[in-house]
Amino acid sequence: MNDKKKVLTAKDLITTGIFSVLLLFAAMLTGGPFCAVPTLTFYFPIGAAVLAGPIFMLFISKVPKHGALIIVGALLCILGTLTGMHWGMNFGFLICATIASIIAGVGNFKESGLNLIAYIVYCIGPMGTYFVFFFNKESWISFMLKKGTQQEYIDKMSEVATGTTMLVMVVGTIVVAILSGLLGLRLMHKQFVKAGIAA
Template sequence: MNQQLTVKKGLAAKDLVSVGIFSALFLVFALVGGIFFAPNPVLTFYMPVGSALLCGPVYLLMLAKIQKRFVVSILGVILCIIWFVTGMHWAMALGYLVMGVVADLVAGIGKYKNKKINSLSYILISLGGTASYLVFFANPDGWAKTMLGNGTEQSYIDTMRSTGTVWIMVIMLVGTILAAAISALVGCKMLKKQFEKAGITK
């Protein structure tokens, strides 16, 4: 009964509903992964790593289920809105928005069917979370000002500054890419082993 609905071109209501449900799962896993890191000023740089580690299977199943353009972009926009509303740094929201569109274009190269390219696009969208820290490295003073304006404590920022060196940035970026890659690998295996057999994806 699903096949009849997916014949239509563009995003049908069915696809929009699916995007909504998978966005909810993506959000929950990203929060669970990031929550241990975010509040601690020493570990806060590794927050994108934690978030990237858990969401891979959700992302890949979403793409396997809805192989259409704009799906990932919509996910990016939703995440952007949520992060902004919960008072995160604007660069993080913007990062997810931009990387969502980029990841969408990349996944489109493989027509959303190639698992390797889908994994690559997952790595790209995971990098969206690092945006606010990249802004921090580019301009620490302006960053501190925004965060202070947002209501973050001075001591948090001081500790972040003393731990935030170029090395941390490299570790954060490489770590995020690695974590996302592992997550995507697990996701691919899971898709093959569990979901394709169960007939949930084609």
């Protein structure tokens, strides 16, 4: 009986699909504007982490099963690939979502501290493309030029690509993820549970 409860059902898969869209929408809503400006694009992960915390926490409450977050990562990876995003971001989503699933799963998706750490790890995913840019710039530029990115955009990115930029990106994303994740946990305990949305 317990084994059956751990298996993803058709309802779980539908819920996972819906939340994948919600997580992507939240990321693009607050992170997308940074991508539109080449000198700010490195801060996309910071913006992407702003609204997704409550959605992430509600999702793992609704589908507290191993594999659900991995599916989210896989769907984001596929969508990113289809829309021409750099493979570093696409696989970053997949890898970090998988690690996040493992972390949250250790506490059976019910331990607030582990769920918060899982969200922080999840938010690191989009940084994959920027890490490639910093550590293998020629490869990144070659790939993105083939995908249609303008040379002028890349040149402006390069002008602000310093160690400080990377540090702000990493630290900023972690800080915002913590705040957004804590907000999500607070809403879970005080609002979602009372409303019967989450258990």
